Amino acid sequence: MAHVHKLVLKGQTVPISTIQRIIKNNVNQCRKVSTNQGLWAAKTHDENTSSPVPVGEVKRYATDCMVSVGVKEDHASALADVLVAADYRGHYSHGLNRLEMYVQDIKSKICDGNAIPTVLKDKYSTALVNGQNSLGPVVGNFCMNLAIEKAKKHGVGWVAANNSNHYGIAGWYSMLAANQGLMGLSFTSTSPLVAPTRAKTATLGTNPITLAAPALNGDQFVLDMATCTVAVGKIELQRRKGLPIPEGWAIDTDGKITTSADVAMKGCLMPLGGAEETSGYKGYGLATLVEIFCGISAGATYGPNIRRWMDTKRKADLGQCFIAVDPECFASGFQTRMSDLMSHLRHMEPADPTKPILVAGDPERAHIALVDAEGGIRYHVNQINASAALAEKLKVKPMKHI
Amino acid sequence: MAHVHKLVLKGQTVPISTIQRIIKNNVNQCRKVSTNQGLWAAKTHDENTSSPVPVGEVKRYATDCMVSVGVKEDHASALADVLVAADYRGHYSHGLNRLEMYVQDIKSKICDGNAIPTVLKDKYSTALVNGQNSLGPVVGNFCMNLAIEKAKKHGVGWVAANNSNHYGIAGWYSMLAANQGLMGLSFTSTSPLVAPTRAKTATLGTNPITLAAPALNGDQFVLDMATCTVAVGKIELQRRKGLPIPEGWAIDTDGKITTSADVAMKGCLMPLGGAEETSGYKGYGLATLVEIFCGISAGATYGPNIRRWMDTKRKADLGQCFIAVDPECFASGFQTRMSDLMSHLRHMEPADPTKPILVAGDPERAHIALVDAEGGIRYHVNQINASAALAEKLKVKPMKHI
Numbered sequence: 001m002a003h004v005h006k007l008v009l010k011g012q013t014v015p016i017s018t019i020q021r022i023i024k025n026n027v028n029q030c031r032k033v034s035t036n037q038g039l040w041a042a043k044t045h046d047e048n049t050s051s052p053v054p055v056g057e058v059k060r061y062a063t064d065c066m067v068s069v070g071v072k073e074d075h076a077s078a079l080a081d082v083l084v085a086a087d088y089r090g091h092y093s094h095g096l097n098r099l100e101m102y103v104q105d106i107k108s109k110i111c112d113g114n115a116i117p118t119v120l121k122d123k124y125s126t127a128l129v130n131g132q133n134s135l136g137p138v139v140g141n142f143c144m145n146l147a148i149e150k151a152k153k154h155g156v157g158w159v160a161a162n163n164s165n166h167y168g169i170a171g172w173y174s175m176l177a178a179n180q181g182l183m184g185l186s187f188t189s190t191s192p193l194v195a196p197t198r199a200k201t202a203t204l205g206t207n208p209i210t211l212a213a214p215a216l217n218g219d220q221f222v223l224d225m226a227t228c229t230v231a232v233g234k235i236e237l238q239r240r241k242g243l244p245i246p247e248g249w250a251i252d253t254d255g256k257i258t259t260s261a262d263v264a265m266k267g268c269l270m271p272l273g274g275a276e277e278t279s280g281y282k283g284y285g286l287a288t289l290v291e292i293f294c295g296i297s298a299g300a301t302y303g304p305n306i307r308r309w310m311d312t313k314r315k316a317d318l319g320q321c322f323i324a325v326d327p328e329c330f331a332s333g334f335q336t337r338m339s340d341l342m343s344h345l346r347h348m349e350p351a352d353p354t355k356p357i358l359v360a361g362d363p364e365r366a367h368i369a370l371v372d373a374e375g376g377i378r379y380h381v382n383q384i385n386a387s388a389a390l391a392e393k394l395k396v397k398p399m400k401h402i
Numbered sequence: 403m404a405h406v407h408k409l410v411l412k413g414q415t416v417p418i419s420t421i422q423r424i425i426k427n428n429v430n431q432c433r434k435v436s437t438n439q440g441l442w443a444a445k446t447h448d449e450n451t452s453s454p455v456p457v458g459e460v461k462r463y464a465t466d467c468m469v470s471v472g473v474k475e476d477h478a479s480a481l482a483d484v485l486v487a488a489d490y491r492g493h494y495s496h497g498l499n500r501l502e503m504y505v506q507d508i509k510s511k512i513c514d515g516n517a518i519p520t521v522l523k524d525k526y527s528t529a530l531v532n533g534q535n536s537l538g539p540v541v542g543n544f545c546m547n548l549a550i551e552k553a554k555k556h557g558v559g560w561v562a563a564n565n566s567n568h569y570g571i572a573g574w575y576s577m578l579a580a581n582q583g584l585m586g587l588s589f590t591s592t593s594p595l596v597a598p599t600r601a602k603t604a605t606l607g608t609n610p611i612t613l614a615a616p617a618l619n620g621d622q623f624v625l626d627m628a629t630c631t632v633a634v635g636k637i638e639l640q641r642r643k644g645l646p647i648p649e650g651w652a653i654d655t656d657g658k659i660t661t662s663a664d665v666a667m668k669g670c671l672m673p674l675g676g677a678e679e680t681s682g683y684k685g686y687g688l689a690t691l692v693e694i695f696c697g698i699s700a701g702a703t704y705g706p707n708i709r710r711w712m713d714t715k716r717k718a719d720l721g722q723c724f725i726a727v728d729p730e731c732f733a734s735g736f737q738t739r740m741s742d743l744m745s746h747l748r749h750m751e752p753a754d755p756t757k758p759i760l761v762a763g764d765p766e767r768a769h770i771a772l773v774d775a776e777g778g779i780r781y782h783v784n785q786i787n788a789s790a791a792l793a794e795k796l797k798v799k800p801m802k803h804i
Contacts, residue, residue, distance in 0.1 A: 125527040126557030126731035155528030156558045160732045183694070198760070200753045203746070211691050213698075221694065223687040229680055248650070248680040255753025272675050272684055278631055278650040282674055285625040285762045286688075288743075289613050292585070292623065296615075296740055299733025303743050329528035330562045331701025338698055341690075341705050344605070351602045351657025358600070360687045 050384045051401045052376025059084045061387065062099055064396040069106045071113035075138050082137040082168035087377050090367030093233045094169045096383060100390055101166070101310075102135065110312050111135060111165050117142040125154045128298060129161040133315050136167030136188075143322040144173040144184065151182050151324035159322045160293070162300035164188075167320060170210040171224030171364075177324040178212035178220050181335075185323040186210050189294040189302055191309040194228045195268035197281040200255030202268040203304045206231055207290035212361075213327075215338035222361030227286040228269040235264045248274025295319030375402055452786045453803045454778025461486045463789065464501055466798040471508045473515035477540050484539040484570035489779050492769030495635045496571045498785055502792055503568070503712075504537065512717050513537060513567050519544040527556045530700060531563040535717050538569030538590075545724040546575040546588065553584050553726035561724045562695070564702035566590075569722060573626030573766075576614035579726040580622050583737075586614045587725040591696040591704055593711040596630045597670035599683040602657030604670040605706045608633055609692035614763075615729075617740035624763030629688040630671040637666045650676025697721030778804050 059080050066076030079102060087095030105111035115132035117139050122128075127146055131139035143159040150157025167173070170186045177184025190205030206226040213221045229249050238245050239261035247257050250264035257275060258264050271283030295302025300319030307314055327334035348357045371377050379387075384399075391398040461482050468478035481504060489497030507513035517534035519541050524530075529548055533541035545561040552559025569575070572588045579586025592607030608628040615623045631651050640647050641663035649659050652666035659677060660666050673685030697704025702721030709716055729736035750759045773779050781789075786801070793800035 120733075121731060123728075123731050124556040126728070128732045154526040154556060156560045158558045158727060158731075162733065183699075196747055196750065196759050198752045198754070198757050199747075199750045201750065203750065209688075211694070213694050221690065223691060225681075225684040225687055227684075229675065246677075246679050248676070251753075272681060273631065274650070274676070274680055275648075277648050278676055279627075279674060281760075281762075282627040285627055286611075288623065288747075288762065289625060291743060292613070292615050292740070296736060296743060297585075297729060297732040299735065299739070302739065304746055325560060326525075326528070327699060329523060329525045329560075330530045330699040331522075331564065333701065334698060337701070337704065338694070341693060341698060344706055345598055345601075345690075348598065348601045348603065348605065350600045351653075352600070355600050357598050358683075360683075360690065 048381050050379045050381055052371070052374045052378050053399050053401050054376040055084060055088055055371065057400055058087060058096065058377060061391065061396065061399040062096065065099060065103055065390060065394050066106070066113065068394040068396050069103055069113070071106055071135070075113055075135055078137045078141055079135050079168075082140075082172045085172055086169045087379075088368055088371055089169070089171075089364035091169055091364075092379070092383070093231065096379065096387060098166070098168070100386070103390070103394070104312065105165065108312055110315050117161065119146070125150050125156045125158055127157075127159045129159060131161045131164035131318075131320075133163050133165065133317075136165040136318070136320075137172070139164040140167040140173050140186070140320065140322065141176070143320065144176045144186065144324065147184075147322045147324040148177055148180055148182060151177070151326045155326055155329040157322075157324045160298035161320045161322070162295075162298040162317065163315075164300070164318045164320050165316045166190075166318070169224060170208040171212065171222050173322055174210040174212035174224070175220070175222060178214045178222070181214050181327070183214075183323075183325040183327055184210075184212045185321075185325075187290045187293045187321040189291055189300070189306060189319050191306050191311075192304060193232065193269050193309065194271055194284075194287055195251055195255065196287075197271065197276050197284045198255070200251065200253065200268070204271075204284070204287040204291065205306065206269065207287045207294075209286065209290060213338060214335055215342055216335045217339075219339060219342065220361055221338060221342060221359060222364065224360070225272075227272050227283050227290060229272055229274055229283070230269070232265075232269065235261050239265060248278065248280075290321075291319075293321040297321065450783050451780045452783055454773070454776045454780050455786075455801050455803050456778040457486060457490055457773065459802055460489060460498065460779060463793065463798065463801040464498065467501060467505055467792060467796050468508070468515065470796040470798050471505055471515075473508055473537070477515055477537055480539045480543055481537050481570075484542075484574045487574055488571045489781075490770055490773055491571070491573075491766035493571055493766075494781070494785070495633065498781065498789055500568070500570070502788070505792070505796070506714065507567065510714055512714050519563070521548070527552050527558045527560055529559075529561045531561055533563045533566035533720075533722075535565050535567065535719075538567040538720070538722075539574070541566040542569040542575050542588070542722065542724070543578070545722065546578045546586065546726065549586075549724045549726040550579055550582055550584060553579070553728045557728055557731040559724075559726045562700035563722045563724070564697075564700040564719065565717075566702070566720045566722050567718045568592075568720070571626060572610040572612040573614065573624050575724055576612040576626070577622070577624060580614035580616045580624070583616050583729070585616075585725075585727040585729055586612075587723075587727075588612050589692045589695045589723040591693055591702070591708060591721050593708050593713070594706060595634065595671050595711065596673055596686075596689055597653055597657065598689075599673065599678050599686045600657070602653065602655065602670070606673075606686070606689040606693065607708065608671065609689045609696075611688065611692060615740060616737055617744055618737045619741075621741060621744065622763055623740060623744060623761060624766065626762070627674075629674050629685050629692060631674055631676055631685070632671070634667075634671065637663050641667060650680065650682070692723075693721075695723040699723065 062080035115134035147157030173186040174184035192202040210224040244259040252258045252267040273280040273283040298319040464482035517536035549559030575588040576586035594604040612626040646661040654669040675682040675685040700721040
């Protein structure tokens with residue numbers, strides 16, 4: 001457990017006063033919440049929440065599951081790291097929740113858990129990598145480590161990968177770079193769920209963008225955002241509660257904006273910005289930028305050619321992009337200016353005194369602090385039950401609560 | 403005029419069928435409209451519109467104005483190119499509309515129109531440039547040309563500039579790279595106008611992001627977007643018409659979302675995404691990304707330290723960032739895939755048959771085609787009158803209409 005803590009927390013230390021302020025103002029409402037990348041809203045702890053599961057135990061369990069279906073230890077561990085990091089940071093949609101999907105991909109041989117990515121083209125600052133259909137985190141770590149090496153030598157490393165798979169939270173890879181004092185960026189194309197502005201069918205993915213940049217004393221700016229307004233999970237949540245959704249989240253099958261969660265589930269997600277009058281075409285443009293950096297650059301599938309979500313009949317062939325940049329190549333004092341800007345933002349007067357201004361990465365830091373304080377991650381009971389069932393099916397030791 | 407046409411159109415040729423389809427569906431409503439980057443909405447031609455002014459004549463006039471206040475010919479021409487490109491592409495807020503501001507900056511010596519940028523640090527793929535407080539387009543062209551040179555040698559060129567000034571439309575610089583078969587990106591920090599999510603005062607700029615990427619036969623993807631929902635100009639337009647503004651554009655001085663254009667003018671712009679429930683924090687995150695790539699990296703002013711809009715008491719010291727990437731370093735066939743994706747998007751079935759799905763850059767191409775068809779750019783009469791007054795003041799030959 002200590003090992004995993006260090007792995008995930010590396011470079012994440014922030015001034016204790018900041019954490020305390022964030023926790024005080026947010027964390028009581030912020031448990032078990034963030035089913036989406038970047039979600040700042042929150043809900044309170046309830047009877048459906050488990051007792052804490054130590055972070056190291058979650059890692060052990062996820063690794064065991066992957067090993068049990070034939071994935072070698074280091075690849076299983078790489079995947080487990082990314083899934084655990086998602087839950088630890090509060091992005092439960094991308095953590096244990098996805099483990100069975102990865103297990104299934106290995107069992108059906110749609111993904112080759114033991115394949116090693118290879119470099120197809122290499123120039124000073126760039127590389128094209130064939131992911132060899134390996135696990136997304138194996139490809140992602142390979143590519144970002146290559147980008148980091150190039151950035152240290154040449155200032156920038158820009159690596160595009162084809163033939164990859166789901167790589168978990170995009171922020172994992174940008175933070176690999178930030179933990180070494182670099183700016184890190186990553187992008188991945190994903191299955192079509194988002195309709196371009198004016199269209200009524202989905203042809204672009206939720207296509208995340210992430211930037212992590214180091215500040216003083218281990219503090220970091222960590223932006224990790226889908227380029228659509230919200231992920232499907234938030235709509236599901238509203239539907240489960242019988243609540244409407246805000247305008248700008250989704251359209252119906254005729255392309256009209258809907259506030260019904262039921263209708264939305266049959267329609268499409270909207271790009272960031274929502275309707276055309278609120279500049280949804282900018283989110284659509286950003287989603288296309290991600291396609292260009294990923295599948296288009298790497299020669300992988302892109303846009304409408306990417307397999308549908310949960311399609312397991314053909315391999316994913318996802319395109320991904322990893323960038324590292326050494327700020328020392330520009331003006332010295334980068335981290336000092338980062339800390340100054342972040343401090344300024346965090347101390348701005350809020351419109352609502354109970355809702356402090358946050359910097360990208362703060363909600364996740366608050367969640368990490370909560371997990372550490374409680375000694376583990378609390379899951380929804382449905383997740384706990386699903387994990388127990390999976391453990392039994394795979395004949396691995398189930399996760400142990402505190 | 404022929405010269406300027408070629409300059410601006412270089413790499414902009416698209417299949418005539420595409421232009422025709424776009425013009426047919428859009429251009430009749432798309433004249434004299436786009437007061438904002440990326441605006442796709444439109445209004446019709448009316449009695450306040452001038453007869454066309456040939457593009458070459460606009461360029462001549464703008465150059466003459468700058469030369470008349472002591473700027474050397476090539477610098478004056480560089481600035482004029484960018485202003486004319488803005489009007490030609492339909493982004494009137496960034497064209498002649500701004501000329502007097504640049505003239506004023508030279509006259510007051512707040513900007514040194516004849517200064518030459520210098521390289522402060524240079525590594526294989528990166529450079530830090532001191533703009534020497536020269537005109538923004540002089541700094542921008544210098545930096546992007548350096549980035550292009552680096553991209554051709556090393557795969558990527560990433561150049562950060564400090565001590566710069568307003569550089570016009572960001573898309574000008576990304577297109578410089580795209581016109582040479584590269585992907586081009588540019589970013590600039592700007593004066594504070596946008597409030598971070600949960601805040602009630604402006605501390606970030608409209609901070610644009612642009613990506614231009616080449617497709618087959620000169621077609622291009624050209625995303626050029628502010629990271630706020632809309633620019634101030636759109637709110638002014640609604641106020642002039644006595645109309646409300648949509649939710650998500652602006653907040654009042656208490657930080658509450660307003661639909662009153664009057665109230666909005668005293669408040670702040672909102673980041674792309676609008677309210678927190680529609681993920682406005684993503685736009686806030688993107689605006690911060692721009693600060694990090696610009697002022698923070700380059701050691702220029704950033705965020706709250708940037709002078710207020712139209713403040714002419716101190717120099718701007720803007721930070722800017724220019725990136726060029728050679729797609730040939732990745733999978734071959736980049737332009738073919740670009741064209742395939744763009745064609746797919748353009749031919750998707752629209753929700754409203756009168757509003758075809760567009761790709762970033764299409765509205766501008768349609769505007770260019772209209773200007774070419776009419777033999778010049780039509781301006782609002784107020785702009786024509788202001789330009790005539792400026793010509794008289796500077797004792798240069800006024801612009802001649804057709």
